[in-house]
Amino acid sequence: MKNKKRILKIVSLLLTCAVVLSAALIIRDRKKDFNSAEKSTVAMNTIMTQKIYSEVPGSQITDIITIVNVLEKMISFKDIDSQLSILNREGTLDNGAIADVLRVCTEISEKSGGVFDVTVGELSELWGIGTENENIPEAEEISSLLSECGYEKISINGSTVTFDGDFSVDLGAVGKGMACDYIMNYLMSSEGVNGGVVSVGGSIVVYGQRNKAGDKWRVAVRHPRNEGELLGVISLSEGFVSTSGDYERYFEENGKRYHHILDAESGYPCESGLISVTVVCDSGILSDALSTACFILGREKGEKLLSEYGAAGIFVDKDMNITTVGDIDFEY
Amino acid sequence: MNTDKKLLRTLTKGDILLAAVLILVSLVWFASSFASDEESLTLKIYLDGTESVSVSLASLSEEKHYTVGGCIICADSEGVCFEKSDCPDGLCIKRGRMTRAGDAMACVPERVVVRLYGSDDFDTLAY
Secondary structure, eight states, X not given: OHXXXXXXXXXXXXXXXXXXXXXXXXXXXXXXXXXXXXXXXXXXXXXXXXXXEESSHHHHHHHHHHHHHHHHHHHOSSOTTSHHHHHHHHSEEEOHHHHHHHHHHHHHHHHTXXXXXXXXXXXXXXXXXXXXXXXXXXXXXXXXHHHHOOGGGEEEETXXXXXXXXXXXXXXXXXXXXXXXHHHHHHHHSTTEEEEEEEEXXXXXXXXXXXXXXXXXXXXXXXXXXXXXXXXXXXXXXXXXXXXETTSSEEEETTEXXXXXBOTTTSSBOOSSEEEEEEEESOHHHHHHHHHHHHXXXXXXXXXXHHHHTOEEEEEETTOOEEXXXXXXXXX | OHHHHHHHHHOOHHHHXXXXXXXXXXXXXXXXXXXXXXXXXXXXXXXXXXXXXXXXGGGOSXXXXXXXXXXXXXXXXXXXXXXXXXXXXXXXXXXXXXXXXXXEEEETTTTEEEEEEXXXXXXXXXX
């Protein structure tokens, strides 16, 4: 009788431990409950990382690489066979995708008073920032190229784009955001995809669920000055995030930093007092274009521009003051 | 209430010891499964999107050099950096050393990506 009671107590203890352990394991594994696959590669002249949650995640990763490579072939400034190069060479092109992206670009150029302008392709080439040819060009060379540029010299009629002048368009400021739009469309139309996060350089798309608990996605923003450190983390359910900063590509001469984001009014790297701008919105092209435009415009005008598009943002100035704008969940 | 007291009185020192040991073992195992996630950094090196190297940094007792594409990548138990590259601009070498989970760097001309995986508290990082 005494032995029976003892065995019963031991079994009860073991059962209690098993229940406690099972509960702990369930809590621990709630965040890892979808199949996932990750891959990093070079695309669009930068790092592309993917994490896809789905029943068969590997296949989507391969498809996304193909989608981005095809887009790169179409809008590459360097590839002489790209559709964009044909437009730059011949001054006219019938291509719906390029017409659509240029519509967005010219609208933002207009709203930013012309400081954001994708027609400064040859000026960017002249500066060569981030390449082995980076240099400070002569003032005469800059003003000569600037006189040829101007977003208002682009005409768009349906899917046909025509240039009224001798200039080149560089879609570097919006190409990665455009890729994020394509990736979002693909993920939305793919069967069996639970969710995914893809970054193409400073442009990010997050889609669907990251786990069954429905936790928000967490997108880290790099510290603009301290390499390897984070500025903070944005939490969001779905959408696009783009960051523009003076730390991405730059060189220094006589103690002055020359970064790659050019002010299309002056022809020089902009000096708005900002060192990093992150934009969150519901379009990849917009988030990419707005982060660049706001970086050039500065905090006050940038805030106004973001509000016109219902976008949210994080502005960091050279004294490391951080300002958040709009509806954004940012921990820092 | 009286029944509970009676039940408690029937527990021997051995029963209590057994229960304590079981709970302790469970807690240690549970905590260690989290700790192993948090502490380990895995280095992955990709060439043209294909994984060429995958190694736990904790397993490196001394500096190790990996030749991938036209790059030589140097790793030790705490971090990783590009040491040499055939690329014309050398931007990958200027990038310096990387020690944080979730961080990545690339030699774009050589199409080599280096990334550290671990239990970072975020899903992706804007580079």
